[in-house]
């Protein structure tokens with residue numbers, strides 16, 4: 001078998017591939033109850049170290065539509081592996097087995113895992129997996145991945161199959177005999193193919209007949225001059241091969257399932273049905289959304305996380321304890337410059353660690369907990385359905401809800417998740433809106449906590465942000481060429497989040513934050529320290545001052561904006577400090593919060609934007625976002641000057 005053996009997990013989105021991956025490799029990968037959680041391939045070593053496992057983004061068929069499906073198809077077509085493990089849901093065999101047929105047609109060494117047997121059982125579905133195994137002629141294992149049921153057996157089967165590798169599996173006779181016209185063209189194509197491929201010629205021929213672009217590219221390369229002949233054969237019949245091929249496969253699957261699945265309809269509990277209806281009906285869904293936002297974001301993240309916890313950690317632990325003690329220690333040490341480095345206004349302790357650990361960490365931790373609960377409940381796909389129509393006005397559709405909500409967690413990850421959107425147009429709009437106006441959790445929490453003292457200001461901030469986002473989205477929809485993609489998303493059942501999974505996920509995210517972000521806090525303090533010592537900060541302040549003045553903001557906010565570019569939440573933490581020191585009026589806080597919410601994406605997000613959208617678009621986004629942020633701040637200042645509240649909070 002050898003450590004180099006590779007096992008690839010594939011299957012439709014949201015069927016439990018990542019849970020299985022975590023179980024097989026003892027790791028802590030992201031698992032959520034919505035389709036499209038995994039958008040990049042992850043590799044891990046099996047728990048006994050004898051093979052590698054690859055977790056892949058969801059894929060529906062060999063004809064990919066979205067970018068994340070393409071990632072998986074590329075793995076199947078190009079990467080070296082020994083075994084494919086297809087994961088399917090017990091309740092959705094009819095939708096999943098056509099892809100099984102495709103994998104078998106491709107001649108790939110396969111194990112089928114029928115997961116979520118528990119949910120199938122609840123719906124009254126009884127499966128005869130031995131019969132399925134007999135029909136498919138490949139091993140079939142049943143599992144409940146979340147509970148670990150069937151895993152021991154699955155591991156054994158994987159090892160068995162890996163041992164067989166190299167024994168030379170004969171190519172199985174075709175599972176489906178297609179319609180005469182398809183078979184006629186297919187035979188001619190296969191007969192004329194000369195190249196050597198990972199997939200069987202029959203399967204590549206079928207993909208070619210359906211016009212799949214990767215298969216076309218492969219054949220173009222592998223067949224050389226012969227490729228023209230293949231195209232001619234395809235064109236002779238002049239039929240919609242896709243429709244024919246899919247309907248014959250479906251017919252075959254239905255025939256198979258007659259002997260495999262028995263369904264005894266069970267009534268789902270009324271509570272479940274009611275909750276399900278409420279979440280997707282506007283009359284119930286919108287109040288529920290406000291409730292989730294109010295309790296989850298405002299009360300839990302804003303008031304508790306950014307208020308109570310930060311007050312304690314920053315106000316008590318850091319301000320009264322850590323920093324004074326640190327100052328005392330530094331005074332003792334005869335090292336020149338140490339006090340600058342550690343405890344001056346831009347010192348590593350006073351700025352870096354204080355912002356990172358005392359202000360931002362408590363807020364992100366609480367937000368990560370909230371996000372994990374929401375993700376695992378299955379609420380997000382329902383929100384996507386509810387907001388689909390509204391999002392269409394902004395050139396997105398319901399699918400855009402998920403990246404935008406994830407953006408509240410971390411904009412960088414959210415940009416990556418825009419891969420699940422279908423068209424380039426949607427992706428660009430979503431990436432733009434994320435860069436422009438989706439504040440990340442810590443920033444949002446701190447802003448909510450600061451404005452919580454003045455509810456009217458909070459409402460104005462919320463309305464202004466939504467207006468800018470809405471108007472920008474609306475204009476982009478009108479200006480950008482192309483049409484909105486259709487909305488299609490499978491809605492998973494509502495599930496009670498499992499405490500272990502929620503805690504694991506929250507901890508994994510906090511761990512990520514500590515690893516990636518805390519070092520950055522220290523770098524930020526050093527950059528700020530050097531800029532202030534060399535006079536660069538002063539120069540920048542002079543340059544930005546007229547703009548800040550036009551927005552009614554004090555000039556020392558320059559440093560807040562500068563810090564905000566490293567990470568948005570640090571910027572908010574800077575604002576928080578100024579507020580504590582009594583240096584801001586309500587108007588200034590409001591305009592500052594709005595401008596900072598709209599201001600540049602942080603560096604990490606910007607790098608990801610360039611990776612996903614290229615330099616040119618990245619630069620356009622950057623420039624437009626800066627302009628829009630300052631313009632919105634300027635307009636808001638004009639509108640609120642003269643409002644009755646006074647100069648303090």
Ligand SMILES: Nc1nc2c(ncn2[C@@H]2O[C@H](COP(=O)(O)OP(=O)(O)OP(=O)(O)O)[C@@H](O)[C@H]2O)c(=O)[nH]1
Nearest residue numbers: 013014015016017018019032036037038058144145
């Ligand atoms: N009840 C039940 N839930 C499961 C089972 N396996 C996975 N889940 C849940 O199904 C959801 C999806 O699991 P994931 O592992 O993220 O699915 P995935 O196939 O990796 O999804 P994508 O990454 O979106 O393609 C999560 O909420 C899991 O907790 C199972 O056997 N039973």
Ligand SMILES: [Mg+2]
Nearest residue numbers: 017018037038
């Ligand atoms: Mg996954």
